Amino acid sequence: MLLLEWSSEYSVGVKKFDDQHKRMFDIINHFYALMTVDREHDKIQNTLQELKDYANYHLADEEKYFEKFNYPKKEEHKKIHDEYRKKINEFIKERDNKDGRLMSFDIIDYLEDWWIGHIMGMDKEYVDFFKDKKID
Numbered sequence: 001m002l003l004l005e006w007s008s009e010y011s012v013g014v015k016k017f018d019d020q021h022k023r024m025f026d027i028i029n030h031f032y033a034l035m036t037v038d039r040e041h042d043k044i045q046n047t048l049q050e051l052k053d054y055a056n057y058h059l060a061d062e063e064k065y066f067e068k069f070n071y072p073k074k075e076e077h078k079k080i081h082d083e084y085r086k087k088i089n090e091f092i093k094e095r096d097n098k099d100g101r102l103m104s105f106d107i108i109d110y111l112e113d114w115w116i117g118h119i120m121g122m123d124k125e126y127v128d129f130f131k132d133k134k135i136d
């Protein structure tokens with residue numbers, strides 16, 4: 001079962017970022033499947049790491065272009081990215097503290113709400129700004 005399904009309504013008008021969002025959805029769906037089906041510790045741990053690493057790569061990539069083109073809302077947008085990074089680190093730390101015991105589903109709700117809310121909110125705000133910029 002898919003938690004997140006990308007569709008054109010989520011497009012931010014930049015192919016590179018749309019592709020990264022799709023990949024992010026794939027990883028979250030995979031994570032969700034692991035959480036609901038086998039809950040195998042090592043697999044969940046690996047996917048959680050992948051989820052963190054890929055998001056960090058994607059958020060940093062967006063930020064790189066905010067800087068490059070001096071996007072007017074770059075500071076407030078980066079602040080929201082920072083909150084996300086912090087929250088994910090907290091989830092991972094919480095899991096480590098539990099010494100590998102099963103983690104709660106809170107992270108699933110958070111991921112779903114955050115990515116949909118962020119793409120439809122803050123990311124959509126840069127659509128017009130990036131429309132005539134070259135991003136590859």
Ligand SMILES: [Fe+2]
Nearest residue numbers: 062118122123
């Ligand atoms: Fe963003």
